[in-house]
Every structure is written in structure tokens, then in C-alpha cells.
Amino acid sequence: MEATKPPVRIGLIGFGCVGQGFYDIVQRQPGLGLAVTRIAVKNADKPRILPSERFSFRADELLDDPELDLLVEVIDDPIEAFRLVSTALRLGRRVVTANKAMVARHLPELVQLQQHFGGALLYEAAVCGSIPIIRTLDSYFGHEPLQAVSGIFNGSSNYVLTRMSEEGSDYNEALAEAQARGFAETDPSLDMGAFDARSKAVILAAHAFGVFLNPDEVLNLGIEGIGAADVAYAARLGQKIKLVAGLYQLPSGRLTVLVTPQLVGSASPLFEVGHEFNGVLIDAAFAGPQFLRGRGAGGHPTGSAVLADVLALQRGFRYGYAKRQPGTELQLTKGLEGDFYLRHADEAVLRTTLQQLEIPVKALRSDEHSLYATGAVQLELLHQLRDWLRTTGVFVARVGEVSATQPARETAAVRAQE
Ligand SMILES: NC(=O)c1ccc[n+]([C@@H]2O[C@H](COP(=O)([O-])OP(=O)(O)OC[C@H]3O[C@@H](n4cnc5c(N)ncnc54)[C@H](OP(=O)(O)O)[C@@H]3O)[C@@H](O)[C@H]2O)c1
Structure with a gap:
């Protein structure tokens, strides 16, 4: 009998509007073979829809966790988002982000980091929500x-x-x-x-x-x-x-x-x-x-849109920037x-x-x-x-x-x- 493939393990940074939306979509589709195994948030006192032991309050811990296959960054702070995403790319990680302010401000550097360290960054959710x-x-x-x-x-x-x-x-x-x-x-x-x-x-x-x-x-x-x-x-x-x-x-x-x-x-x-x-x-x-x-x-x-990027990363997709x-x-x-x-x-x-x-x-x-x-x-x-x-x-x-x-x-x- 063929062994079941282990799920793709996702580290989710940010559990607000977009983070919870993405989490819910993953939970509703077990057949996708995805699992959100770690979640990082900021505020330890906030009431959550999941048990408190599911959350970490130090996003940095997720960046080099070898138990995670890829990272999803959906926080509302563009400066901190750039620090987290650029650190992850320096570690050669695969990352999905929705943060348009951060991507728009730092795109040349983010592209260079991918080329240099071999990681990948997709950001479909950053522009026009669900429109691909x-x-x-x-x-x-x-x-x-x-x-x-x-x-x-x-x-x-x-x-x-x-x-x-x-x-x-x-x-x-x-x-x-x-x-x-x-x-x-x-x-x-x-x-x-x-x-x-x-x-x-x-x-x-x-x-x-x-x-x-x-x-x-x-x-x-x-x-x-x-x-x-x-x-x-x-x-x-x-x-x-x-x-x-x-x-x-x-x-x-x-x-x-x-x-x-x-x-x-x-x-x-x-x-x-x-x-x-x-x-x-x-x-x-x-x-x-x-x-x-x-x-x-x-x-x-x-x-x-975050889900589409996660699955695209799994297939090895990267942006081509062909017009450049x-x-x-x-x-x-x-x-x-x-x-x-x-x-x-x-x-x-x-x-x-x-x-x-x-x-x-x-x-x-x-x-x-x-x-x-x-x-x-x-x-x-x-x-x-x-x-x-x-x-x-x-x-x-x-x-x-x-x-x-x-x-x-x-x-x-x-x-x-x-
Ligand atoms: N909302 C939309 O419709 C939409 C659409 C497209 C793109 N986006 C983009 O998606 C991103 C997230 O937006 P959102 O609406 O989901 O924001 P949100 O509802 O305000 O949620 C932000 C989340 O980020 C967490 N967070 C903030 N700083 C953090 C840090 N340093 N470490 C770990 N977690 C941190 C917050 O933690 P706590 O829970 O502890 O406060 C919260 O869970 C933003 O970049 C936004 O521009 C949003």
C-alpha cells in the first residue's frame, strides 16, 4: 500500500483578518495536504479562537524552524514584516506575504535576496485581494x-x-x-x-x-x-x-x-x-x-490568494519578472x-x-x-x-x-x- 504523503507544514505569522481567513480555508480542505503547524502573533493577552498553546509570541522562532516547510507572513506592520521576510529569505526560505506596503518599498532588495540565497517570495494577496x-x-x-x-x-x-x-x-x-x-x-x-x-x-x-x-x-x-x-x-x-x-x-x-x-x-x-x-x-x-x-x-x-501562492510555491513556481x-x-x-x-x-x-x-x-x-x-x-x-x-x-x-x-x-x- 502507498504511504500517505506527510502534510506540507506551514508557519503562519499573523492571525488577524487574513491569517484567520487563510487558516480557515486550510482547515476546510484537508485534502490539500497542508497543515498550519505553528502560529505567531504579537499580543499575549488577546482572546483567540484557538487554544493558547497553539500560539507563539516570537515570530523569529519560526524563521529557522526546520520543522516548517514554508512561511506565511500576514502581519500589519510593514517594517517588522520586512525584517522577518528578509531574514527568512537570507535563510533561503520560501515565503508568502500579503504586505503590499513592504513589498512596494523593498522589491529590488527582496528580489536580490531570493537570487542570492535561493529562497522564494510570492505576494499575490498583496494586490487586489482575490484577483490573480x-x-x-x-x-x-x-x-x-x-x-x-x-x-x-x-x-x-x-x-x-x-x-x-x-x-x-x-x-x-x-x-x-x-x-x-x-x-x-x-x-x-x-x-x-x-x-x-x-x-x-x-x-x-x-x-x-x-x-x-x-x-x-x-x-x-x-x-x-x-x-x-x-x-x-x-x-x-x-x-x-x-x-x-x-x-x-x-x-x-x-x-x-x-x-x-x-x-x-x-x-x-x-x-x-x-x-x-x-x-x-x-x-x-x-x-x-x-x-x-x-x-x-x-x-x-x-x-x-495566500493559499494559491502556498500551493504554487510547493510546485516550485517563482515570479519570472520577464519584462525586466x-x-x-x-x-x-x-x-x-x-x-x-x-x-x-x-x-x-x-x-x-x-x-x-x-x-x-x-x-x-x-x-x-x-x-x-x-x-x-x-x-x-x-x-x-x-x-x-x-x-x-x-x-x-x-x-x-x-x-x-x-x-x-x-x-x-x-x-x-x-
Ligand atoms: N484585511 C484585508 O482585507 C487585507 C487584504 C490584502 C492584504 N492585506 C494585508 O495583509 C496583512 C495583514 O492584514 P490583516 O488585515 O490580517 O491585519 P490584522 O487583522 O490587523 O492582523 C494583524 C496580525 O498580525 C499580528 N502581528 C502584528 N505584529 C506582529 C509581530 N511583530 N509578530 C507577530 N505577529 C504580529 C497581530 O497580532 P495580534 O493578533 O497579537 O494583534 C495580528 O494577528 C497586512 O499587510 C495587510 O496590508 C490585508
């Missing part, structure tokens, strides 16, 4: 040029926007609900300020375009300043406000990456992506347009402009903002609902003024359809440099 976007870009489209990858990459801000537009919820009330449902990061400003979506855009840039970006190079504008007036403005145009991340290869061959609120019309597949769902549009040179939609947050959807060809790297450009909508209840604040962004004051409009303006803005200027803009509370959104071919007009200055 990284593997799709890395493996399936690894050798096909892409014109654009864009979409809704953050579940909790999309949940807030959906509640505001469909049920007239107040921003703070909708945010509290997103947090209660486990969609939001521990620090909600990461979601609402578009920092989380920016991390995901940076990770996708490596797989879709072969470019390792520093997150600080990417413009991100959030939805913290949004109000009912903005939702109503979009609705009057038959559109919705979505937090859209876009990576576009421009006609000049350069790349632009930005994350901003955007008015989206019903012709875009993103129009119907509601609540905690995410959606990704891929515009491939030969395959043409593709659209993937799925749950972008939550224990089970994210745990499902030394010497032919795409250059990131911000020398572009786009059309934006700006609103603030205080006219003086709005006027100052227009002045700073070099929009003529005659662009100012008022109707019975609000005071707002629309005009062309240099992306570079928006990037420089991003932190100041956040302090003003002015809500800023890109206007116009999501378009792969003309995300923003390349300015004469950029063309002149070619």
Missing part, C-alpha cells in the same frame, strides 16, 4: 507588451465611495463600516489617502512593465476631502467617482503611473465595480483589452497634464488652490450644491503640492473616461525631449 493579477501579468503576459494596466485597487475606499453614491451615506459613517467589516488597513489613511493603491500600482509596474519604482515617485491623491456635493456632481453627469490607479505606456514609450479619484462613466467596466470589489483593466498589445473583477479585501478572499530587461528600462515621466475637478466649500481656499495649480480663476463655477472648478493641471505640479493639498481639504478628481490610449495628454515639453 500578479501571476496573470508575470506569467501569462510576461512576453506581451502592455499599453495600460488600470483599475480599482483598494477595497475599503471603493466600499466608502459605493456607500456614499448608492445610499447617500456620510463619509465617516461609511469608513467606520469598512473598518468594522475588516476591509480597511489598521491605519485607514493608507486606504483613503490612496497610499495603499499606490503600493499596489508600484508592485504591478514591476510585473507589467519591468520597472522597479520608488512609491514616492508616484502621484497619489486620496478621497479624504470627498463630500456629498462631489458624488452629486458626478451623478448629474451620469458618472461615479472611483479611486483609479493607472499605469500607462505613453506613445513616447515612457511610463506614467498615478492614483487619483476619477469620474468614471457607464461605458467603463469600473463603473459597476462596487463595495469591496476591485477591478483591473489590462490593455495588451496583441490580446487586446481584458478585465478582471473580484473581491479586493476580507479574510477569505485574501486568504484564498537591464538596459531597456522604461522611464517614468510626470511631464504630463490631465483635466481635473476641484471643490471646496470655502471660496478663498479654492481660489488659492487654483492659483497654486495654475488654473485660471475664471474656471470657478458655482451651482446650488457647491463651488467647484475644472481645468488642466500639470501632474508634476500636483505631485509637488500633494501634501499641501491634503491639508487644504480640497477634493480633487480626474475627469473624463478611463482611457488606455489617452490617459493624459503628453505635453509639448515631453515631446520636445524625445
